[in-house]
Amino acid sequence: MIKITKKENCTGCHACYNVCPKACITMEYDEEGFLYPKVNYEKCIQCNLCERTCPIIHSKKIDNNPVAYACYNKDENIRNQSTSGGIFTLISENIINSNGIVFGAGFDKNYNVVHTMSDNISDLEKFRGSKYVQSSIGDTYKEVKKLLEKEKIVLFTGTPCQIGGIKSYLGKDYPNLICQDIICHGVPSQYVWQHYRDLISSGRNIKNINFRDKSTGWKKYSLKFDFYNGQYYKEIGNKNAYIKGFINNLYLRPSCYNCAYKTLNRQSDITLADFWGIEGILPELDDNKGTSLVFINSDKGKLLFENIKNNTVYKGVDIKKSITFNPCAVVSCEKNKVRNKFLNEYKNKDFNELIELYTREKISKKYNFIFQVFKNLIKRLNIY
Numbered sequence: 336m337i338k339i340t341k342k343e344n345c346t347g348c349h350a351c352y353n354v355c356p357k358a359c360i361t362m363e364y365d366e367e368g369f370l371y372p373k374v375n376y377e378k379c380i381q382c383n384l385c386e387r388t389c390p391i392i393h394s395k396k397i398d399n400n401p402v403a404y405a406c407y408n409k410d411e412n413i414r415n416q417s418t419s420g421g422i423f424t425l426i427s428e429n430i431i432n433s434n435g436i437v438f439g440a441g442f443d444k445n446y447n448v449v450h451t452m453s454d455n456i457s458d459l460e461k462f463r464g465s466k467y468v469q470s471s472i473g474d475t476y477k478e479v480k481k482l483l484e485k486e487k488i489v490l491f492t493g494t495p496c497q498i499g500g501i502k503s504y505l506g507k508d509y510p511n512l513i514c515q516d517i518i519c520h521g522v523p524s525q526y527v528w529q530h531y532r533d534l535i536s537s538g539r540n541i542k543n544i545n546f547r548d549k550s551t552g553w554k555k556y557s558l559k560f561d562f563y564n565g566q567y568y569k570e571i572g573n574k575n576a577y578i579k580g581f582i583n584n585l586y587l588r589p590s591c592y593n594c595a596y597k598t599l600n601r602q603s604d605i606t607l608a609d610f611w612g613i614e615g616i617l618p619e620l621d622d623n624k625g626t627s628l629v630f631i632n633s634d635k636g637k638l639l640f641e642n643i644k645n646n647t648v649y650k651g652v653d654i655k656k657s658i659t660f661n662p663c664a665v666v667s668c669e670k671n672k673v674r675n676k677f678l679n680e681y682k683n684k685d686f687n688e689l690i691e692l693y694t695r696e697k698i699s700k701k702y703n704f705i706f707q708v709f710k711n712l713i714k715r716l717n718i719y
C-alpha cells in the first residue's frame with residue numbers, strides 16, 4: 336500500500352485516493368497546508384492498487400514531437416478576463432459545443448481552489464484565470480471515468496502532475512479524453528493562501544479574486560480582490576506580498592522543487608502558458624494584453640488547435656526558443672533557503688513584513704553575487 340516516506344515524492348495528485356476500491360484512503364492536510372494520502376489500515380485489503388497507480392513510482396516517458404505557437408483569442412473581452420491569451424476558453428467552448436464536459440480549477444464558496452466540472456459555456460468563467468494555489472482534485476478522476484465510459488467527450492485541465500495523476504488512474508487511453516496542462520511554476524500551500532485571503536478581506540464578503548488583473552497591463556499585472564460592499568483591493572504583482580512569496584518559492588509544495596514533470600515531452604495533448612519574452616521573440620504578437628504560448632503535443636491536440644485557430648491570432652515558433660524566458664517548462668524552481676522558516680513563522684508575524692524581509696535578503700544576495708562576479712572579472716583584467 337502507498338506509504339509517503341519522503342514528502343518530496345508526493346505531488347498530491349489524488350490518483351491513489353481515487354483508485355482505492357475500499358475507499359480506505361483519505362487526503363489530509365499536513366501542517367504546511369498540502370494534501371497527502373492517509374491509509375486506514377483496518378479497512379485496507381492490501382490489493383496494492385494505490386501503489387501500482389502512483390505516477391511517481393511508475394513514471395512514464397513520452398516520445399512525441401511537440402510544436403509551439405504564440406497565440407491569442409480574437410475575443411477581446413474573454414482575453415481580458417484570462418491570464419494570457421484566453422486560449423483555455425476557446426478550447427473549452429469547442430468541447431462544450433461538441434456536447435462534451437470540461438474539468439478545471441475554480442474557487443469554492445470560501446475561495447479555496449478545487450477541481451470541478453462544467454457542461455455549460457456561461458459557467459466556464461469559474462475556471463478562467465490562474466489561481467496560484469494547489470487545487471484539490473477530490474473525486475473528479477472517478478467522475479471523468481464514468482463520463483468517458485458513457486462515451487462523453489471530456490476535457491481535463493490542470494497542472495502537469497494532475498494530468499499524470501488522471502492518466503495513471505485511468506490506466507488506458509480513451510479516444511474521447513483530451514488533456515490540457517499548463518507550464519507550472521509550482522503550487523503554493525492552501526494554508527498560506529487561506530491566511531492571506533483572510534488578511535486582505537478582514538471580514539468583508541469576497542465577490543471575486545483575480546490573481547492576474549490586466550487593468551495595469553499584462554506584464555505588470557495586479558492581484559485584485561473585489562468585495563460585495565463595493566470596496567476593492569488591488570496591488571501590482573511584483574509589489575504584492577503573496578505574489579512575491581510565490582515567485583520567490585517561499586511556500587511551494589515540497590515535490591515542486593524537484594518536479595518529475597519538467598519536460599517538453601508532456602503527457603497532455605495541449606499545453607498552455609504565458610508567452611514571456613514575446614516582445615523580443617515575436618513583437619508583432621505583443622500588445623501587452625496577453626499572449627499565450629501553446630504546445631501541441633499529440634494528434635488530438637493538433638485537431639483541437641485546427642478547430643479553434645481561426646478564432647485566434649497565431650504564429651508558429653521554434654519550441655526551444657519559445658521557452659527562453661520560461662524556464663519553468665523544463666526546470667524545477669530552486670527551494671528558497673528560508674522556506675521552512677517562513678512556514679513556521681508566518682502565522683504569528685506580520686505577513687507583509689516577513690515577505691519583505693525574506694525576499695529582500697534573496698535580492699541582496701543576488702546583487703552581492705553579481706557584484707562579486709564583476710569585481711573578480713575586473714581584477715582578472717588587471718583594471719585595478
Ligand SMILES: Cc1cc2nc3c(=O)[nH]c(=O)nc-3n(C[C@H](O)[C@H](O)[C@H](O)COP(=O)(O)OP(=O)(O)OC[C@H]3O[C@@H](n4cnc5c(N)ncnc54)[C@H](O)[C@@H]3O)c2cc1C
Nearest residue numbers: 417418419420421422423439440463464466492520608609
Ligand atoms: C499554479 C500555476 C503556476 C503557473 N506557472 C506558470 C509558469 O511558470 N509559466 C507560464 O508560462 N505559465 C504558468 N501558468 C499558466 C498561466 O498562468 C496560464 O494559466 C496559461 O497561460 C493559460 O492561460 P489562458 O489565458 O489560456 O487561460 P486561463 O483562463 O487564464 O486559464 C485557465 C486554465 O488554468 C487552469 N488553472 C487555473 N488555476 C489552476 C490551478 N491552481 N491548478 C491547476 N490548474 C489551474 C484552469 O483549470 C484552466 O485550465 C501557471 C498557472 C498556475 C495555475
